[in-house]
Structures are given as structure tokens and as C-alpha cells.
Amino acid sequence: MFHALPVWLYVVITLGLTHITIASVTIYLHRHQAHRALDLHPLCSHFFRFWLWLTTGTVTRQWVAIHRKHHAKVETAEDPHSPQQVGITRVLLEGAELYKREAANLQTLQQYGHDTPDDWLERNVYDSHSYFGIVIMLMIDLLLFGAIGITIWAVQMIWIPVFAAGIINGAGHWWGYRNFEPADASTNILPIGVLIGGEELHNNHHAFASSARFSSAWYEIDVGWYYIRLMQAFRLARVRKVAPRPVLDYKNQTIDLDTVKALASYRMHVMSRYARDVVRHVCRDEKARADKVGRQVLRRGRKFLVRHHLLLDEASRHRLDAVLAESDALKVVYEFSQRLQSIWHMKTASHETLLQSLQDWCHHAEPSRRIDCRKREVQHRHRLGLCR
Numbered sequence: 001m002f003h004a005l006p007v008w009l010y011v012v013i014t015l016g017l018t019h020i021t022i023a024s025v026t027i028y029l030h031r032h033q034a035h036r037a038l039d040l041h042p043l044c045s046h047f048f049r050f051w052l053w054l055t056t057g058t059v060t061r062q063w064v065a066i067h068r069k070h071h072a073k074v075e076t077a078e079d080p081h082s083p084q085q086v087g088i089t090r091v092l093l094e095g096a097e098l099y100k101r102e103a104a105n106l107q108t109l110q111q112y113g114h115d116t117p118d119d120w121l122e123r124n125v126y127d128s129h130s131y132f133g134i135v136i137m138l139m140i141d142l143l144l145f146g147a148i149g150i151t152i153w154a155v156q157m158i159w160i161p162v163f164a165a166g167i168i169n170g171a172g173h174w175w176g177y178r179n180f181e182p183a184d185a186s187t188n189i190l191p192i193g194v195l196i197g198g199e200e201l202h203n204n205h206h207a208f209a210s211s212a213r214f215s216s217a218w219y220e221i222d223v224g225w226y227y228i229r230l231m232q233a234f235r236l237a238r239v240r241k242v243a244p245r246p247v248l249d250y251k252n253q254t255i256d257l258d259t260v261k262a263l264a265s266y267r268m269h270v271m272s273r274y275a276r277d278v279v280r281h282v283c284r285d286e287k288a289r290a291d292k293v294g295r296q297v298l299r300r301g302r303k304f305l306v307r308h309h310l311l312l313d314e315a316s317r318h319r320l321d322a323v324l325a326e327s328d329a330l331k332v333v334y335e336f337s338q339r340l341q342s343i344w345h346m347k348t349a350s351h352e353t354l355l356q357s358l359q360d361w362c363h364h365a366e367p368s369r370r371i372d373c374r375k376r377e378v379q380h381r382h383r384l385g386l387c388r
Contacts, residue, residue, distance in 0.1 A: 003146040010145070014152045018159040019197070021055045024048040025164060026197040026224040027231075033060055033116060034067045037212035038228060041236040049117065053126050053133035054140075056160050060122065062103040065113035069102070070169075071209055072112070074184040075311070080108075081169040084185055088174045095165030163196050172202035179216050180207035180268045181275070183308045191220045198222035207268045208243035216243065244269075255362060260354045267344050274340070275306040279333055286327045297322050298330075305334050336365055 005013075028048035031037045040048075052058045066080050073079045080102040083091045091098065102108055117126075126133075137156065141149030167189070176187030186206035199205075201214040201222060215222035231237035246266040252259075263270055283302050287295050301319035304312060312320065324331045343357045 005145075010148060010152065013145075014155050017055070017152070017156055020051060021156065021159060022163070022195075022197040022199075023224065023227055024052050025056075025058075025160065026199050027227060028052070029058070029060065029063050030067065030199070031212050031224070031228070034064045035210050036115075037210050037239070037241050039238040039240060040231075044231065044236050045117075046121075049121075049126060050133075053130070054137040055134075055156050057130040057134045058160075059103075059127050059130050061109060061113040061116040061118075061127070064116050065109045065111070066099060066102045068112040069108050071206075074186075074206070075173070081165070083170050083174050088170055091170035091173075092166045095169050096161035098169075099165050164199070168196060168199050168202060172200070176203070178203045180204065180272050181306050181308055182206045182268070183310050185311055188220070191217070197227075198224035204243070210241050211243035212239045213242045246270075255355070255359050257351050257355055260351065260358055263358065264344055264354075267341075271306070271337070271341070274337060279305050279330075279337070282327075282329050282333050286330060290326065294326050297326050305330065306337070309338075336361070 027038075028040065028045065029052070032040050032045070049060060052060075069078070070080055070082075075082050075084045077085055079085060081091055081095060081098045086098070134157065138150070138153045141153040141156075143149070145152055171189055172187060173185045174187065176189045178187055180203060182203075184206055186203040188203045189200040191201075198214045198221075201216070201220055204214050204216045204220070205211070207216075212228055213222060213225045214220075215225060228237050228239065232239060244265055246262070246269045279302075283298055283305070287298050290298060297319075301323035304316050304320040305323065307316070320334075324334060339361055343354060343361065346354060346357065349357070
């Protein structure tokens with residue numbers, strides 16, 4: 001039917017087809033099925049299921065179960081595809097194989113595959129004949145595009161194993177930047193989530209797993225979220241939850257139970273702001289006063305001041321210890337950071353205990369800030385020769 005098109009148009013068509021697959025994965029499998037961040041109209045759900053059957057042979061229950069287990073066991077030996085455990089090279093090159101191995105684990109499917117489609121189509125078509133859809137897709141590509149349809153089909157088949165199973169599961173826990181510091185190694189690969197529909201913003205997702213929107217900073221673009229908003233406008237989707245965005249009330253100077261609840265809800269934002277407004281500024285000031293060796297120590301170990309302690313290996317702990325030994329100010333900053341996090345981990349404590357703990361933290365933090373400011377002023381005056 002389309003046997004004499006320009007090469008560039010074949011490229012555009014191929015990218016368009018693979019993008020539909022990526023949109024199906026991020027909207028249907030990930031945000032809708034795995035995390036229940038949104039509800040989809042039955043027509044949309046059936047279309048996504050059918051398209052994924054044609055282009056990937058994915059069984060919804062298997063994908064959802066493996067992904068939920070990844071979140072539950074992240075960065076541990078039970079994580080189905082953690083590069084921290086099996087190595088980045090293996091996840092990048094053998095991500096699809098790791099997925100297939102875990103999909104054969106019946107215990108994983110039983111424990112994590114609940115509330116997924118279990119209708120006649122799922123049991124008798126999509127699950128029982130998962131590879132039949134891929135064959136149908138090959139015939140469709142050959143019918144529409146002729147011999148070059150084989151190339152288009154091949155690209156469709158490798159797209160998800162390469163980008164989702166490999167890059168997201170691998171690079172998304174190895175390289176990139178972090179807006180938040182959850183207890184895992186997740187990263188944002190790119191600020192513009194286009195190629196993988198927003199899945200590149202993996203650190204944001206791990207910080208707020210049940211959010212339908214993956215973007216957090218103003219420069220981050222989550223294409224999947226735009227599609228969801230468009231579907232929402234046509235009443236084809238209903239968003240159930242998005243990541244909270246804190247609003248500061250500068251008029252309220254008291255610490256009450258509402259403050260405790262707000263800090264617990266926005267703890268990822270609180271620690272992110274603590275890292276940006278406190279740790280980074282103190283590090284900058286300490287580097288300005290340090291000698292060449294001290295600056296090198298601070299530069300190499302600064303990131304470990306905000307990293308979750310469960311993610312620190314022996315080498316990382318040595319670098320953190322070196323930073324803390326280099327600067328008393330950073331030692332104070334780090335200690336208060338750990339104390340603040342410990343408050344959130346007091347899950348069985350009463351509201352009154354949590355309130356008292358937060359009030360004590362603020363009571364001790366404010367004097368330390370004033371003392372540190374006076375020390376800095378004296379040091380600055382000494383450098384200028386204004387005092388002896």
C-alpha cells in the first residue's frame with residue numbers, strides 16, 4: 001500500500017509507531033495499571049492492551065507484577081533488574097532477559113500481579129497467545145510497506161527492550177541527576193522526556209510513585225502527562241493523584257500538628273530544599289576557605305551529604321567521613337539532616353511525640369545557625385585584618 005515512500009517518511013512512520021508503544025507503556029501499564037495513578041476509559045484501556053499485544057507481546061499482569069516488585073525490593077538482591085546488584089552492563093544488554101526470567105516466577109505474579117485484567121480476552125488471547133500479536137504486526141507491516149516493513153517491524157520489536165528494559169531500568173538507576181533523595185539509586189536521565197514518554201524522569205517517579213505526573217522542575221517535560229491531560233479533556237481519563245507541591249506559609253511561625261503532617265507529606269521536597277539551600281551553600285563557603293586538598297575532598301564527597309545512608313557503600317562512606325572531618329560546619333549540617341529524617345521514620349510514634357521531636361529539632365537548629373553565622377563573620381573579619 002505504501003511501497004514507494006521517501007526514506008525520511010519511513011523513518012517518521014517508524015518513530016510514530018514506536019512512540020504509540022511508548023505511550024501505551026507509560027500511560028496504561030505504568031501509571032494506570034501498576035500504580036493506579038489514573039483511571040482510563042475502557043476504550044482506551046482496550047486499545048492500549050491490544051496495541052501492546054501487537055507490538056511487544058506484553059502480558060499486563062506480568063509487567064505490573066515485575067514493576068511493583070521492583071519498587072518493593074528496589075536495589076536489593078530481590079530487585080528484578082537493579083544495576084546496583086547485577087551490574088549496569090547486564091541490565092543494558094540483557095534487560096529483556098531479566099524481565100523474562102522474573103515473569104516465570106509464579107510467586108512474583110501471585111504476590112504483585114493483583115487487580116490486573118482477567119477477562120476473556122486476557123485469558124484466551126493476550127496471555128495464552130502473547131507472541132501471536134507480534135506475528136500479526138509483522139504481516140501488517142509487510143502488507144502496508146512491503147519488504148521495508150521487515151525493518152520497521154524489527155525496530156518496533158527492539159524499541160521496548162532497548163529503551164524500557166535497558167535504558168530506564170539500567171541508566172535510570174546509574175547515570176543522571178537527582179531532584180530528590182529516596183532510598184534508591186534512581187536518576188533522571190534527561191530533563192525533556194520525549195523519547196520515552198516521560199519515563200526518563202525516573203528519580204521523580206521513585207520519589208512519588210503514585211503520581212500520574214513525572215515532571216517536577218519547570219524545565220522538565222513529561223510527554224506522557226500531556227497525553228493524559230488531553231485524554232482528561234475528552235473524559236477518557238481521570239487523574240487520581242499527582243505529586244504534592246508544597247506552599248510555604250511565611251505568616252505561620254508556630255510548629256503544630258499541621259506542620260508535622262505537612263512535613264511528612266512533603267518530606268522529599270523538604271530534603272531537596274535542605275540540600276539546595278543549606279548543604280550546597282555551606283559546601284560553597286567551606287570550599288572557598290579550604291586549601292587545594294580540602295577543596296578536592298569537598299568536591300568528591302559533597303553528594304554523599306544528602307544521599308540516603310542505605311545507598312552508601314564502603315568507598316562512599318570513606319568519602320563522607322573525609323568531608324565531615326574536613327568541616328565542622330558540614331558536620332553540623334549533616335547531623336541535623338539525619339535527625340530530621342529520623343523524625344519521619346518514627347512511624348509508630350504518637351502525634352504528640354512527633355510534634356515534640358520537631359520542636360526540639362528546630363529549638364537546637366536555630367542556635368546552631370546563629371553560632372555558625374557568628375563564626376563565619378569572625379573568620380571573615382580575620383581575613384580582612386579587622387580583628388586580631
